[in-house]
Amino acid sequence: MTANTTVVPARGLAQAPATTAELRAMLPLVQVRDLKVEYNAADGLVLDGVDLDLFPGEMVALLGSSGSGKSTLMRTLTGFAPITSGTVRAAGYDVANLRRGELRSLRASAGQVFQQFNLIGRLSVLTNVLTGGLHDAGPYNLIGGFRSEQRKRALELLDRVGIAHKAKDEARSLSGGQQQRVAIARALMQQPKLILADEPVASLDPQLSDSVLELLRSIAREDGIPVLVSLHVLPLALRHSDRIVGLKHGRMLVSAPTEGIDPRSLDVLYDGEEAGDVYDA
Amino acid sequence: MSTTLEPKKSQKELDPEARRQLEQAFAVPRTRFMLGGVLAVVFLLWSFQGVGFNFAKLGEGTVNMGAFLARLFPPDFSKLGLIVELLIETVQMAIVGTVLGSVLSLFIAFAAASTLSPKWIYYPARWTMNVIRAVPDLVFALMFVSAVGLGPFAGILAMTLGSLGSIGKIYAEAMESVDTGPMVAMRSVGASHRQVIQYGVLPQAAPLLVSYTLLLFEGNVRGATILGLVGAGGIGLELTTAMRMYDYGHLSAIIICIILVVTVIDQGSAFIRRRIT
Numbered sequence: 001m002t003a004n005t006t007v008v009p010a011r012g013l014a015q016a017p018a019t020t021a022e023l024r025a026m027l028p029l030v031q032v033r034d035l036k037v038e039y040n041a042a043d044g045l046v047l048d049g050v051d052l053d054l055f056p057g058e059m060v061a062l063l064g065s066s067g068s069g070k071s072t073l074m075r076t077l078t079g080f081a082p083i084t085s086g087t088v089r090a091a092g093y094d095v096a097n098l099r100r101g102e103l104r105s106l107r108a109s110a111g112q113v114f115q116q117f118n119l120i121g122r123l124s125v126l127t128n129v130l131t132g133g134l135h136d137a138g139p140y141n142l143i144g145g146f147r148s149e150q151r152k153r154a155l156e157l158l159d160r161v162g163i164a165h166k167a168k169d170e171a172r173s174l175s176g177g178q179q180q181r182v183a184i185a186r187a188l189m190q191q192p193k194l195i196l197a198d199e200p201v202a203s204l205d206p207q208l209s210d211s212v213l214e215l216l217r218s219i220a221r222e223d224g225i226p227v228l229v230s231l232h233v234l235p236l237a238l239r240h241s242d243r244i245v246g247l248k249h250g251r252m253l254v255s256a257p258t259e260g261i262d263p264r265s266l267d268v269l270y271d272g273e274e275a276g277d278v279y280d281a
Numbered sequence: 282m283s284t285t286l287e288p289k290k291s292q293k294e295l296d297p298e299a300r301r302q303l304e305q306a307f308a309v310p311r312t313r314f315m316l317g318g319v320l321a322v323v324f325l326l327w328s329f330q331g332v333g334f335n336f337a338k339l340g341e342g343t344v345n346m347g348a349f350l351a352r353l354f355p356p357d358f359s360k361l362g363l364i365v366e367l368l369i370e371t372v373q374m375a376i377v378g379t380v381l382g383s384v385l386s387l388f389i390a391f392a393a394a395s396t397l398s399p400k401w402i403y404y405p406a407r408w409t410m411n412v413i414r415a416v417p418d419l420v421f422a423l424m425f426v427s428a429v430g431l432g433p434f435a436g437i438l439a440m441t442l443g444s445l446g447s448i449g450k451i452y453a454e455a456m457e458s459v460d461t462g463p464m465v466a467m468r469s470v471g472a473s474h475r476q477v478i479q480y481g482v483l484p485q486a487a488p489l490l491v492s493y494t495l496l497l498f499e500g501n502v503r504g505a506t507i508l509g510l511v512g513a514g515g516i517g518l519e520l521t522t523a524m525r526m527y528d529y530g531h532l533s534a535i536i537i538c539i540i541l542v543v544t545v546i547d548q549g550s551a552f553i554r555r556r557i558t
Contacts, residue, residue: 078469108471118466122484131480135471144479183466190470 029194029226030054030077035086037072037250045084046072048250054194054226059217061241061258062230065270068247070230074196077228078110079103091193108135111187113197113216117179121172125163125182128171129154132189150189157185161215177208184215188223195219197229201236209233213240234263356537357530364516364538370433371515372542374508375501378437382444382501383452383494389445390452396464397456397478406453413446418504422513433514440501440508448497452490459485488557495550502546506539 032052038045047069064070075081077090088095091109119128130146158164161181187195201209217240220227231237246254246269392398392406421439429435464481509517523532
């Protein structure tokens with residue numbers, strides 16, 4: 001940074017930061033600029049000029065109808081989707097230019113939560129959480145073991161998500177809400193710098209949806225990491241996010257703080273036939 | 282709230298002709314299905330004719346079959362000690378052959394699973410298994426008998442190689458059929474390829490792998506009996522000798538003992554399969 005450079009307060013802060021911690025909190029952990037993604041020429045651009053910043057401690061809801069590019073945007077952040085042009089920086093990595101080892105390190109630092117939980121059903125809840133630490137499991141893992149400090153941490157995380165009493169049970173024996181909590185604990189086991197949750201409550205009933213999203217929001221605040229969560233139900237986004245980002249046909253049409261947003265202004269994200277569905281909480 | 286079966290204006294409608302066909306009680310089979318059926322029948326008749334299958338001849342031969350079976354009774358258990366000893370050797374051959382065969386098959390299956398390996402590994406692995414599968418175990422047994430001499434060691438080597446072709450393919454297909462969700466999750470946490478297999482694939486495929494391994498073991502016990510015919514150890518040699526010497530009582534005792542052992546093993550593995558699936 002040159003002497004002439006001034007720090008522009010981000011996120012609407014009135015004054016420049018006083019401490020390093022404040023400065024760090026203002027720097028985005030994810031920075032996407034003019035991102036274009038095309039899987040094949042026939043289908044055209046799936047993402048078209050997307051800009052996105054994710055800051056520590058915020059929960060950002062990603063809205064849009066099916067095929068709007070939500071999942072693709074999430075996949076580009078961890079190198080699972082091709083970047084046709086533009087830049088994607090996540091957790092300190094330039095995602096477009098990573099070698100295999102760096103890509104694994106990026107993925108290890110980005111916790112992911114999936115719609116179908118993606119747990120290993122026949123293994124215990126504890127082992128499922130431990131798999132979040134595979135990147136750092138060391139030589140024990142060659143014969144399926146994990147270090148005792150990893151086991152201790154996994155149990156603490158199960159305490160945090162409220163299902164430590166199920167630690168020895170097979171993951172497949174748990175209810176949907178409990179399985180998603182295990183998946184969140186697995187993501188936390190990675191000691192992530194950010195969390196990406198792709199439709200994490202689409203398979204859950206409204207009550208469980210609220211509790212899972214509240215858990216994710218508390219993680220964002222307490223751990224000071226950004227959580228990007230794609231949602232299909234608008235009231236859930238309004239209740240549980242700090243900021244709403246909206247995609248339609250691969251273009252970002254909305255990016256605004258949730259507080260004070262007019263829900264009707266989000267109708268632009270949905271085609272007429274889907275607009276009614278998104279209000280069903 | 283009223284419900285209506287009228288389609289929405291914006292909804293695409295089903296073609297009326299397609300709707301009429303779908304509403305029929307019995308669907309007219311597709312042309313390719315009917316052609317396939319006719320071809321299958323033609324091939325079946327051609328095969329029957331080619332092998333000289335003849336029900337009349339079977340009827341005429343029933344008398345001879347009855348006479349052969351009658352000679353098997355009463356069984357002669359005077360050499361029971363020898364039979365038990367050889368049966369134990371047969372089962373030992375099957376155990377060693379199954380363990381070696383399944384471990385090697387597991388490795389070749391990783392290479393032959395399209396979801397786990399790149400094409401340049403996948404195709405050679407599949408071709409290797411196809412070649413091995415095309416060669417009868419007896420040929421492998423003859424090859425190993427000439428290499429390491431008569432005895433169970435040659436049989437075990439033949440069994441191990443034969444297992445690669447059969448069970449390796451089935452293992453690979455079991456691995457291909459697992460839910461990809463856990464594999465995606467493992468890649469997402471930054472797991473290595475080995476860890477993706479260890480946690481994303483094997484726990485899901487384990488019940489099928491164990492089940493197929495038990496089937497392989499059952500098959501190897503029966504196979505070990507056959508391998509003995511070419512001097513590759515086990516009870517097969519004693520069985521052949523009894524047949525050549527027209528020692529029907531002894532032959533009958535051997536067959537009864539084999540049936541007992543195979544039944545016990547089948548029941549045991551069926552029990553284990555029930556427990557793990």
